Amino acid sequence: MKILVPVKRVPDPATTIRVLPDGSGIATDNVKWVINPFDEIALEEALRIKEKQGSGEVVLISVGQTAWQEQLRTGLAMGADRAILVKADSPLDTLAIARVIAKIASDEKPELIIIGKQAIDDDSNQVGQMVAELLGWPQATFASKVELADGKCTVVREVDGGLETIAFPLPAVITTDLRLNEPRYASLPGIMKARKKPLNELAADSLGVELAPKLKIKTLKTPEKRQAGRKVASVEELVQMLHTEAKVI
Amino acid sequence: MGDVLVYAEHRGGHFPKTTLIAVSAGLELARKRGGQCIAVLSGDGAAAAAAEIAKYGPSKVLVLEEPRLKHYLADAAAQALAGLVKKLGAETVLATATALGKDLMPRLAARMGAPMASEIIAINDDGTVVRPMYAGNALATIELDGPVRVVTVRGTAFDAAKPSASAAPIETVTPELDAAALKMEFVNFNEIKSDRQQLNEAKIVVSGGRGLKSGENFKTVLEPLVDELGAAMGASRAAVDAGFVPNDLQVGQTGKVVAPELYVAVGISGAIQHLAGMKDSKTIVAINKDEEAPIFGVADYGLVADLFKAVPEMVEAVKKLKH
Ligand SMILES: Cc1cc2nc3c(=O)[nH]c(=O)nc-3n(C[C@@H](O)[C@H](O)[C@H](O)COP(=O)(O)OP(=O)(O)OC[C@H]3O[C@@H](n4cnc5c(N)ncnc54)[C@H](O)[C@@H]3O)c2cc1C
Ligand SMILES: Cc1cc2nc3c(=O)[nH]c(=O)nc-3n(C[C@H](O)[C@H](O)[C@H](O)COP(=O)(O)OP(=O)(O)OC[C@H]3O[C@@H](n4cnc5c(N)ncnc54)[C@H](O)[C@@H]3O)c2cc1C
Numbered sequence: 001m002k003i004l005v006p007v008k009r010v011p012d013p014a015t016t017i018r019v020l021p022d023g024s025g026i027a028t029d030n031v032k033w034v035i036n037p038f039d040e041i042a043l044e045e046a047l048r049i050k051e052k053q054g055s056g057e058v059v060l061i062s063v064g065q066t067a068w069q070e071q072l073r074t075g076l077a078m079g080a081d082r083a084i085l086v087k088a089d090s091p092l093d094t095l096a097i098a099r100v101i102a103k104i105a106s107d108e109k110p111e112l113i114i115i116g117k118q119a120i121d122d123d124s125n126q127v128g129q130m131v132a133e134l135l136g137w138p139q140a141t142f143a144s145k146v147e148l149a150d151g152k153c154t155v156v157r158e159v160d161g162g163l164e165t166i167a168f169p170l171p172a173v174i175t176t177d178l179r180l181n182e183p184r185y186a187s188l189p190g191i192m193k194a195r196k197k198p199l200n201e202l203a204a205d206s207l208g209v210e211l212a213p214k215l216k217i218k219t220l221k222t223p224e225k226r227q228a229g230r231k232v233a234s235v236e237e238l239v240q241m242l243h244t245e246a247k248v249i
Numbered sequence: 250m251g252d253v254l255v256y257a258e259h260r261g262g263h264f265p266k267t268t269l270i271a272v273s274a275g276l277e278l279a280r281k282r283g284g285q286c287i288a289v290l291s292g293d294g295a296a297a298a299a300a301e302i303a304k305y306g307p308s309k310v311l312v313l314e315e316p317r318l319k320h321y322l323a324d325a326a327a328q329a330l331a332g333l334v335k336k337l338g339a340e341t342v343l344a345t346a347t348a349l350g351k352d353l354m355p356r357l358a359a360r361m362g363a364p365m366a367s368e369i370i371a372i373n374d375d376g377t378v379v380r381p382m383y384a385g386n387a388l389a390t391i392e393l394d395g396p397v398r399v400v401t402v403r404g405t406a407f408d409a410a411k412p413s414a415s416a417a418p419i420e421t422v423t424p425e426l427d428a429a430a431l432k433m434e435f436v437n438f439n440e441i442k443s444d445r446q447q448l449n450e451a452k453i454v455v456s457g458g459r460g461l462k463s464g465e466n467f468k469t470v471l472e473p474l475v476d477e478l479g480a481a482m483g484a485s486r487a488a489v490d491a492g493f494v495p496n497d498l499q500v501g502q503t504g505k506v507v508a509p510e511l512y513v514a515v516g517i518s519g520a521i522q523h524l525a526g527m528k529d530s531k532t533i534v535a536i537n538k539d540e541e542a543p544i545f546g547v548a549d550y551g552l553v554a555d556l557f558k559a560v561p562e563m564v565e566a567v568k569k570l571k572h
Contacts, residue, residue, distance in 0.1 A: 011383075013521075013522065016386075016521075017383040017384075017386040017387065018386075019386070019387045026383065026387060038503075093364060094355070094365065095358065095359060095362070095363075095364060095365070098359060117503075118503065120384065120502065120503070120522075121382065121383055122382055122383075123367065123368070123381070123382055123383070123384070123502070124355075124365075124367045125351050125355070125367055126354075126355035126358070126365055126367060127355075128355075129323065129352065129353075129354075129355035129356040129359070130355050130356065130358065130359035131359075132323075132324075132356060132359075133324075133327060133355075133356040133357075133359035133360050134359050136430055137432075138324060138432045138433045139323050139324070139352075139356065139433075141323075141351070141352045142348065142351075142352075144496065154436065157348075158348070158496045158497065159348040159349070159352075159438075159497075160265075160347055160348045160349070160497060161260075161440055161441060161447075161497060162438060162439050162440040162441045162497065163438075163439045163441075163496075164435075164437070164438045164439070165436035165437050165438075165439070166322065166433055166434060166435055166436055167433075167434045167436050168432050168433045168434060169432055172432075177496075178486065178489075178490070178499075178503060179489075179490070179496055213364075214363070214364035214393065214394040214395045215364035215365070215366060215391060215392070215393055215394075216391065216392045216394070217389050217390070217391055218377060218389075218390045218391065218392055219389070219390050220382070220387045220388065220389050220390075221387070221388050221390075222386070222387065222388075223381070223385065223386070223387070223388050226528055226533075226547045228545060228546050228547065228548065228551075229533075229548055229549035229550055229551065230549075230550065230551070231540075231545070231550075231551045231552070231553060232550050232551065232552050234552075235552065235554070235559050235562040235563050235566055236562075236566055238534065238550055238552050238563070238566075239563060239566040239567060239570060241550055242511065242532070242534070242550070243570055246511070246531075246532045246549065246550075248452075248453070248510045248511040248531070248532050249453070249478060249511065249567060249570065
């Protein structure tokens with residue numbers, strides 16, 4: 001089975017984010033860049049499916065700039081077979097990114113697209129659902145368990161108040177939640193092999209899809225920082241304060 | 250012009266507080282855009298829920314009637330809603346960013362070629378919206394272009410709509426669905442039953458972290474405090490990952506965002522991803538044995554103590570207070 005896994009380059013989750021004084025973006029000096037953690041989970045799931053089936057191909061796709069090669073190489077080192085980097089010079093909105101991924105999918109014809117539920121920087125939680133609609137495929141968001149049998153897929157989803165199970169035929173889009181699996185690390189032989197794996201580049205504006213963003217980020221600002229309060233010496237004092245000062249109990 | 254269509258989520262005829270938040274945000278946006286706020290419902294029990302929602306201020310309530318919408322599924326719901334938006338000529342479609350809202354709205358946006366802003370926390374007079382990014386470390390002011398736009402609202406950022414004396418008219422709409430394009434099938438819903446309050450509705454939330462050390466300790470140490478305070482229970486990702494408590498209790502950037510009157514963090518270090526889900530709470534209490542723990546940086550009251558001693562003491566102290 002061929003599986004397409006979109007990969008986004010994001011600041012390491014441990015990075016302290018600072019908004020630039022002019023509000024045009026965030027400071028990127030001293031930022032360590034990594035694969036979006038939800039995309040690592042997506043890649044791990046794709047690799048496990050391939051290993052279980054004993055055949056297949058896992059293809060990575062990024063819509064970004066030259067520097068994103070770094071994260072694609074990491075994904076190849078984890079075990080993906082090849083990668084596609086669609087280069088875009090100007091910022092794209094979620095719908096444009098989804099259009100690019102859907103266009104590549106209609107050429108590559110994967111049976112599954114496994115994609116992170118949300119990018120931990122922009123936090124939109126949109127691209128997977130958009131790709132599914134653009135292709136007219138079923139979607140299973142927030143997956144915590146995926147089962148494949150006879151061309152049919154059953155997914156357990158993390159929803160409010162419990163777990164929902166849905167089923168559908170392939171091809172389909174699945175978005176990953178935290179509990180789907182624990183991603184592997186790239187091994188040393190994996191890293192060596194990754195250097196020789198194909199990484200093709202093409203230009204976003206050569207795909208014939210609409211790219212102009214309809215969503216524009218005008219400015220960014222730093223939210224007001226919450227001030228730390230004080231330490232209390234005992235449980236007794238704490239409960240007293242909550243009662244008489246904060247008046248919440 | 251400027252009409253707002255609010256997708257009013259409900260389960261079997263009952264709607265959560267988050268739905269009233271969507272209605273209230275929809276009313277605010279409609280007022281600022283010079284349009285009407287129209288609520289739409291679908292699925293089992295929609296008629297009963299519609300009769301209730303009609304009392305909360307929308308100009309009109311629509312019920313989508315179609316057997317394929319009985320159980321919510323993204324493909325059918327997006328089709329039905331897109332058809333309705335076209336027919337009504339609505340400018341914005343709005344829902345709260347619940348699991349369902351997050352599942353449905355992007356699909357709908359793609360179907361209509363519309364831009365979408367997720368989890369907005371404010372609507373400016375000029376029509377721009379504000380949303381947090383980078384785990385709440387940045388607030389973006391966003392402009393949406395085009396004849397149709399989609400937004401989800403963050404449940405903590407708007408007050409719930411209030412009931413009024415009059416009720417809006419209710420109409421039934423039969424959507425035309427392209428059945429051949431619908432391939433998703435509902436199998437089952439494994440509800441986690443609890444007598445406690447819902448995380449995003451409670452006035453008080455008590456959350457436990459890895460410091461609790463086991464699921465057993467959540468039951469014997471944390472739950473008595475949760476119940477004594479009449480609170481909802483939450484958890485850090487570490488506690489959920491370790492299997493101490495169910496997934497849907499996770500508070501944070503990639504879990505639920507809450508802002509109760511009182512948030513008590515027990516044995517939680519205060520990673521940025523956790524803070525993103527609770528730092529707008531009115532009063533924050535942290536109980537942690539490490540005085541350097543970052544959670545103290547946002548706590549109004551911090552207690553440096555061993556939770557296994559402090560929490561049972563707190564249960565007793567709260568009991569005493571009540572008598
Ligand atoms: C300087 C700057 C300016 C920007 N200006 C704008 C702007 O004007 N308008 C705007 O809408 N956005 C703008 N963005 C942000 C933008 O490019 C977002 O990354 C994009 O909107 C996608 O949102 P998301 O990552 O939150 O998607 P989500 O829906 O949260 O992502 C879900 C999943 O989609 C996949 N995915 C997302 N992006 C990519 C990608 N590029 N390549 C491969 N897979 C991907 C990943 O698998 C990810 O896990 C700007 C960003 C920067 C740095
Ligand atoms: C992609 C991604 C998404 C994430 N999303 C979320 C999210 O949504 N929500 C979330 O919470 N996290 C999230 N995280 C994880 C986050 O980064 C932290 O790892 C997590 O919040 C830590 O949980 P914790 O505070 O319970 O555990 P720890 O950081 O291990 O802290 C345990 C604390 O308990 C204290 N303690 C231990 N024993 C006692 C005792 N006897 N008495 C008192 N105190 C004690 C310790 O001093 C310590 O401060 C995410 C991470 C990533 C990478």
